[in-house]
Amino acid sequence: QSDTEAMDCDDRPFCIGTVTDAATIAPWNIDVLPDGTGLPEGQGDVASGAEVYKTGCAYCHGEDGLGGIKPIEDHAGYPALSSTDPTPLSAIDSWPTKNVGTYLPYATTLFDYIRRSMPFVNSQSLSDDEIYSLVAYLLSINKVIPENSVLDKASLSAIQMPNRDGFTCDSRPDTHNEPCMGDCAVPGDDGFDLGVAAKPGDDSQEDCMVVQ
Amino acid sequence: QSDTEAMDCDDRPFCIGTVTDAATIAPWNIDVLPDGTGLPEGQGDVASGAEVYKTGCAYCHGEDGLGGIKPIEDHAGYPALSSTDPTPLSAIDSWPTKNVGTYLPYATTLFDYIRRSMPFVNSQSLSDDEIYSLVAYLLSINKVIPENSVLDKASLSAIQMPNRDGFTCDSRPDTHNEPCMGDCAVPGDDGFDLGVAAKPGDDSQEDCMVVQ
Amino acid sequence: TGSALVMTSMVAQAQASDPLPIPQWTKTLGDPVLKNPYGLPSPFEKAIIRRETLAADMPGGYNFPTPHSYWSTTPLQDLRGTITPNGLFYERHHAGVPAVEPSEHRLVVHGLVKRELIFTMDQLRRLPTVSSFHFLECSGNGDMVTEGKFGKNVADIHGLLSCAQWTGVKLSTLLEEAGVEKDKARYVLAEGADSAAMLRTIPFQRAMDECIVVYAQNGENLRPEQGYPVRLLVPGCEGNLNIKWLRRLEVTDNPAFSREETSKYSDLTGPDGMAHKSTLIMEAKSVITFPSGGQELPEAGYYQIRGIAWTGRGKITGVDVSMDGGKNWEPANLTQPVLSKCLTEFTLPWRWDKTSAVLMSRATDETGYVQPFIEQLFTARGKYFLYHNNAIQPWLVQSDGSVVYG
Amino acid sequence: TGSALVMTSMVAQAQASDPLPIPQWTKTLGDPVLKNPYGLPSPFEKAIIRRETLAADMPGGYNFPTPHSYWSTTPLQDLRGTITPNGLFYERHHAGVPAVEPSEHRLVVHGLVKRELIFTMDQLRRLPTVSSFHFLECSGNGDMVTEGKFGKNVADIHGLLSCAQWTGVKLSTLLEEAGVEKDKARYVLAEGADSAAMLRTIPFQRAMDECIVVYAQNGENLRPEQGYPVRLLVPGCEGNLNIKWLRRLEVTDNPAFSREETSKYSDLTGPDGMAHKSTLIMEAKSVITFPSGGQELPEAGYYQIRGIAWTGRGKITGVDVSMDGGKNWEPANLTQPVLSKCLTEFTLPWRWDKTSAVLMSRATDETGYVQPFIEQLFTARGKYFLYHNNAIQPWLVQSDGSVVYG
Ligand SMILES: [Ca+2]
Ligand SMILES: [Ca+2]
Ligand SMILES: [Ca+2]
Numbered sequence A, B: 001q002s003d004t005e006a007m008d009c010d011d012r013p014f015c016i017g018t019v020t021d022a023a024t025i026a027p028w029n030i031d032v033l034p035d036g037t038g039l040p041e042g043q044g045d046v047a048s049g050a051e052v053y054k055t056g057c058a059y060c061h062g063e064d065g066l067g068g069i070k071p072i073e074d075h076a077g078y079p080a081l082s083s084t085d086p087t088p089l090s091a092i093d094s095w096p097t098k099n100v101g102t103y104l105p106y107a108t109t110l111f112d113y114i115r116r117s118m119p120f121v122n123s124q125s126l127s128d129d130e131i132y133s134l135v136a137y138l139l140s141i142n143k144v145i146p147e148n149s150v151l152d153k154a155s156l157s158a159i160q161m162p163n164r165d166g167f168t169c170d171s172r173p174d175t176h177n178e179p180c181m182g183d184c185a186v187p188g189d190d191g192f193d194l195g196v197a198a199k200p201g202d203d204s205q206e207d208c209m210v211v212q
Numbered sequence C, D: 001t002g003s004a005l006v007m008t009s010m011v012a013q014a015q016a017s018d019p020l021p022i023p024q025w026t027k028t029l030g031d032p033v034l035k036n037p038y039g040l041p042s043p044f045e046k047a048i049i050r051r052e053t054l055a056a057d058m059p060g061g062y063n064f065p066t067p068h069s070y071w072s073t074t075p076l077q078d079l080r081g082t083i084t085p086n087g088l089f090y091e092r093h094h095a096g097v098p099a100v101e102p103s104e105h106r107l108v109v110h111g112l113v114k115r116e117l118i119f120t121m122d123q124l125r126r127l128p129t130v131s132s133f134h135f136l137e138c139s140g141n142g143d144m145v146t147e148g149k150f151g152k153n154v155a156d157i158h159g160l161l162s163c164a165q166w167t168g169v170k171l172s173t174l175l176e177e178a179g180v181e182k183d184k185a186r187y188v189l190a191e192g193a194d195s196a197a198m199l200r201t202i203p204f205q206r207a208m209d210e211c212i213v214v215y216a217q218n219g220e221n222l223r224p225e226q227g228y229p230v231r232l233l234v235p236g237c238e239g240n241l242n243i244k245w246l247r248r249l250e251v252t253d254n255p256a257f258s259r260e261e262t263s264k265y266s267d268l269t270g271p272d273g274m275a276h277k278s279t280l281i282m283e284a285k286s287v288i289t290f291p292s293g294g295q296e297l298p299e300a301g302y303y304q305i306r307g308i309a310w311t312g313r314g315k316i317t318g319v320d321v322s323m324d325g326g327k328n329w330e331p332a333n334l335t336q337p338v339l340s341k342c343l344t345e346f347t348l349p350w351r352w353d354k355t356s357a358v359l360m361s362r363a364t365d366e367t368g369y370v371q372p373f374i375e376q377l378f379t380a381r382g383k384y385f386l387y388h389n390n391a392i393q394p395w396l397v398q399s400d401g402s403v404v405y406g
């Protein structure tokens, strides 16, 4: 096979860029989609996850995942990974603390994020089994799955997160302001129309993320 | 007189910028125009100029003003202020060395330049008499004025420089190129029209410097 | 210099009768050429830098725990025109700025394509280019206001915003080169090479129509803080989507729902706790940069009100300015040319008479959308919304000339 | 990086079968925000700087005697788009770069005016602004070619050229504020505060219509090398006219005929030794920046020819490119928007088949003027002309891929 054939030049606009394959790309192809596409082989249970968490994560995210470690005084602490109230965000009306249990629509997001970004100072150093166990542990302390859970590709893909219905598509613009030029009302005046609560967006919004 | 009156605010678009006067500005108002406007009181002769030149200028511009001192090897030297051929530039056809005698249209330019820029490392340090004497010396060694000249405001203004008629106004564009796209001639080909020598510009060219 | 105007006119007036001195710099040689082969600002400009917003100005743990997942602000109140010089471009990182070696860096294009491709930087630079001027803004810009914190100046409140000329290759060029399977493709996932390995989902049509894989910023190669050697640019869309240190583009039929598309960077839609999954576009916004918070007017008289406006939905068509807290408005002048998805400068002459005044600006874009008051955003989205705060910014000019949040 | 393209595709091909490694920067935290409050380029960009043209490349004493009256060049062959980042803006000084203290600096406006005025920087900054994009070019750019010397690359030959967004106050605003006597005024003299105290004559109509007293460059305050804190900008006109470290503007009825308008910066008009007194305008010019001298094509295949074009007479209307030494030409694409008296980027796709080729570009501007060959300039002006060399620049791509002067 000549270089040109390998490059597939006859079929390409520019023939710039080297042809490769899935095996070459595999170490970087780490994304996990909501339907489980991208999950590796492997498994992990809650207890193992608790161990990994204790040695690798707790010193930032707190012993019970309630976070709050503040390396800089007057700044926020490292984020919590759990909360004391497991109610899905869309079901409450108080200042929302978005976190793993109350907010994520898909459990795969948790796997994907830990796989690419954590631990913070040494990312992409966990084994696939460790990641499964951490996900199991974190979902357990968030009261999403039972303590005796064992997660693998199939079971993780099957998890239904509590807040999975808590999202709609972008429905902005969600305000309507008249470009009044003179003698205008301002918010607080009787004559000022504050508008209404925005309607939810629908899946036809062209930028929307819709899982098929 | 109130601050506002002193500022002349009623008559001004913005009233920003502080009103001042000629006495305040005088130390910066150092330009000399071709008709002698701006020349200070004072005078200087060739011999005095030769002395000032010897101590303050010669180590860069050379003992006889023929320049050539090269502080950096492989670079040009400091410029000459004279040459061995006093013919005005517009009367010769060899590689022109533009300098004080052969090129300047006005002697006032020489006064103005020395006053604002020289000596190179300590400018605006010469007295008015010293500048008159340097101008006398430099014009003398350039064979423009006799060695016994004494220059002052009136006599310097009256000097007629040899190259005073050597300038015309911008007459560009001075080339005409067809944007040929195919089968074009290029310079060197018979079919390529190199154009003609440019006509002199006339004083009506809108950017032209014309002395009234 | 900086933002503080000093009362120079009276001082100058007093000195007006003294002959002007000749400063030392007019009498002695200055620095030689190439003193700085790569030039730097004057030492007198050392206050004009990127900054953090001080914890003292943002109480309550507003600032993030670590300088590696954090930001720094552009001193917009000290800039003019619409270009942000590269050294002052805002930062927002999630694992600090990686020291990427350009000769080692690779960009992979794969997924629903006929051929998977790897590009080196040299290969990317050979492909046909586009150059265009665009702003970048973090969707969190101004989020503290929604939490009842206000900051001192434009940098504090709106400083996660910058603008430059970007040059690179259209993403569609890379996808066509890979033989993208257009009938199946619905999204393109973009991923970074820093240790956060940020992942975002780009809708396929936007990827093909709008996106640029850029490597130059205001003429020179990208700055490390802006993603050297290559990043994604999605004009008009939130900064986070514009993946820095871009290493991978995967054409997919499903979105990622990454952590930065769910846990963070997603917005509550209303009081019921529901949220938007994707809010990519930065809506029309403007802010007066002078007179603005932290600045001071030295005397009564003429001033030029100035500011910047921008929209992710194309061109700004107008900016109105009020000097009385929103009761009456005047249309400001827009500096030409007005470019799409780019900062636009606006100016308006004003005479200050030493009475207090609330100044604000209100942008309109080509869709007819008008920049709202924050109360309208709270009504539409509930009191807990955080991102995409494009509300009108009021500044109070006090009778002593000092300017604070209005 | 820089200008040298390495043969990466074959190398990459050989490595294509190995799984991609995870670089260290993907596994560890990078630099924190605000590591550089004023940001700098990547260390891997350290070759992209301003330079002098080496004496070895310009024999015969071409370079000036002292680094204080000298220049440095912009590496145009390594830039993209049309903006020159401030740190790479070319220099041309006559007494080095003065360290002007902005609080001490003054601008005097006097002469044929109703009231003489002194401005501080704070006062200048209050006045109404304009912001616009313009190139600056030294009229000596490319002068070595007229003397039969050629240099190696674009920077050597054309590097006294840069472009930025400039913000300042119109000169007409200052003159109207001073109550300029329009019936008597014929010129405005502009003078600098460095120790050369450069003096130039500005024609009055051009002063009123075109000139800007600028203090900002690509958004931030002027760089010292570009005249901090304030300079004159005369769009489209030779760099020397754009007086840096501006301290004085005098309205007069007669021109100065300063040394930089006579001894230097004036041009022979023809073989008879006559000269022009004022040649202010920079005429239409273009240069291919890739492939250009000193660069190398690694293999046969697709390349994007690119370059820049500009004119002091308004907008560039077209750039034609020849790949066969001027026998046949194709119109290049102009990156939009095309702005008046500003750099314009042009691009053209090309496939190289490893045969030698002479590339050149030819600009046309809105007046219909077409960039000439140098032989035409020698015919029009005589063999001794020096300044305003806007001739077509040929590059020879040799069969081994290396590019030299054509
Ligand atoms: Ca190749
Ligand atoms: Ca994948
Ligand atoms: Ca004043």
Ligand SMILES: [Ca+2]
Pocket (backbone or CB within 6 Å): B029, B030, B031, B038, D250
């Ligand atoms: Ca004068």
Ligand SMILES: [Ca+2]
Pocket (backbone or CB within 6 Å): A020, A021, A022, C114, C115, C116
């Ligand atoms: Ca394949």
Ligand SMILES: [Ca+2]
Pocket (backbone or CB within 6 Å): B020, B021, B022, D114, D115, D116
């Ligand atoms: Ca007066």
Ligand SMILES: [Co+2]
Pocket (backbone or CB within 6 Å): C139, C238, C265, C266, C267, C278, C279, C280, C281, C387, C388
């Ligand atoms: Co958003």
Ligand SMILES: [Co+2]
Pocket (backbone or CB within 6 Å): D139, D238, D265, D266, D267, D278, D279, D280, D281, D387, D388
């Ligand atoms: Co000229």
